[in-house]
Amino acid sequence: MxxxxxxxxxxxxxxxxxxxxxxxxxxxxxxxxxxxxxxxxxxxxxxxxxxxxxxxxxxxxxxxxxxxxxxxxxxxxxxxxxxxxxxxxxxxxxxxxxxxxxxxxxxxxxxxxxxxxxTAPLTPVDVPAGLAEALGAEPRSALDTGPNVGDLLVELADEQTVLDLAPDFRALTRHSERGVIATALAADPSHGYDFVSRCFFPNVGIDEDPVTGSAHTALAPFWSERLGRAGLTGRQASRRSGLVRTEVRGERTLLxxxxxxxxxxxxxx
The missing domain is CATH 3.10.310.10 (Diaminopimelate Epimerase; Chain A, domain 1)
Structure with missing residues (x-):
């Protein structure tokens, strides 16, 4: 085999x-x-x-x-x-x-x-008590990403905050079905991407996922609405890192x- x-x-x-x-x-x-x-x-x-x-x-x-x-x-x-x-x-x-x-x-x-x-359906929710402490940063907002993705999507203040995260993975397990997607606007879009993210999935045995396609079905509509463009590029800023080009087409998202x-x-x- x-x-x-x-x-x-x-x-x-x-x-x-x-x-x-x-x-x-x-x-x-x-x-x-x-x-x-x-x-x-x-x-x-x-x-x-x-x-x-x-x-x-x-x-x-x-x-x-x-x-x-x-x-x-x-x-x-x-x-x-x-x-x-x-x-x-x-x-x-x-x-x-x-x-x-x-x-x-x-x-x-x-x-x-x-x-x-x-496309992941996004539903605004209250930032759960204790999430800021578990994540190591204060979220600006939080959204549920629906049953297929099963994550909590949180926007942070800026790209550097996302890069500097050092979560308490055990504490994060209490805050979503699969994990937490942390995201922020790119500090400088001339670097070739529009937004940055990191994904933490300790509930399924993955403390940090290097590059997560499924998360971008939520990230794409979130940032497309904010930036007013259907087509964007996301950088997932793990140690290995990677780029995902996204295009929102209503109920479908292209990655x-x-x-x-x-x-x-x-x-x-």
């Missing part, structure tokens, strides 16, 4: 967000999927298998963190689409059947891939990025 490690939302190895990708004939039992994801020990491992022709989707796709299965994952979807196209397993746009509905990944001639994901395969091998167990 071939296994690949792909860095997503980057054009350089050892940056962006690494994901394990396995193309299968069918899904094994959930315990085996979970054990493989735990062994890979990246934020997500994606498992995909082809579906019969003539249906609404081409491949079935599931995502597992080292601790649990998740309902949506952008970077591992991008990584899977990259593997399908780079190996010739699929040509052109690919439709994935997932827990979040049918998600489409479209390759471009320049090597980038665009994901078509549902565009690149990916690089860095490891390919054989799963023996």
């Amino acid at each position: 071939r296994i690949r490690i792909v860095d997503a939302f980057t054009d350089r190895p050892f940056s962006g967000n690494p994901a394990g990708v396995l193309l299968l004939d069918a899904f094994p039992d959930d315990a085996r999927l979970g054990n493989i994801a735990l062994e890979v020990n990246h934020a997500e491992t994606a498992f995909a298998h082809p579906l019969p022709g003539g249906g609404e989707a081409d491949w079935a796709l599931r995502w597992f963190t080292p601790a649990t299965e998740v309902a949506m994952c952008g970077h591992a979807t991008l990584a899977t689409a990259h593997v399908l196209h780079s190996t010739g397993a699929h040509q052109g746009p690919v439709r994935f059947a997932t827990r979040s509905g049918v998600l489409i990944a479209t390759p471009h001639e320049d090597g980038s891939i665009t994901l078509d994901f549902p 565009t990025g690149r990916a690089v395969t860095v490891i390919e091998g054989e799963l023996l167990a």
Whole structure:
């Protein structure tokens, strides 16, 4: 069984967000999927298998963190689409059947891939008591991102505040289903991005996710409304860092990025 490690939302190895990708004939039992994801020990491992022709989707796709299965994952979807196209397993746009509905990944001639994901519904909420202490900064506002994403989105004062965060991850687990997205306006848009973010998901075994596609389905509508533009670029400012180009189209959000395969091998167990 071939296994690949792909860095997503980057054009350089050892940056962006690494994901394990396995193309299968069918899904094994959930315990085996979970054990493989735990062994890979990246934020997500994606498992995909082809579906019969003539249906609404081409491949079935599931995502597992080292601790649990998740309902949506952008970077591992991008990584899977990259593997399908780079190996010739699929040509052109690919439709994935997932827990979040049918998600489409479209390759471009320049090597980038665009994901078509549902836009996260944003609901303003009160900043939870204790969140500022857990995060290490005082939020300006907070929004619930709905069931597919399951995060609390908080706006902070400025980019430097986001960069300087050193959260208490154990304390953060009390404040959302999956985690907390911290964001601020870019200090200098001439650097090539419009907003900055960091994502903390201790509830699913990921203290800080390097680059989170699903979070950008919430970040994109939040900042598009603020800035009055449908198309934006976000920088997720983790240690590995990465860029996500976003475009809000009503109930759908397009996420565009690149990916690089860095490891390919054989799963023996």
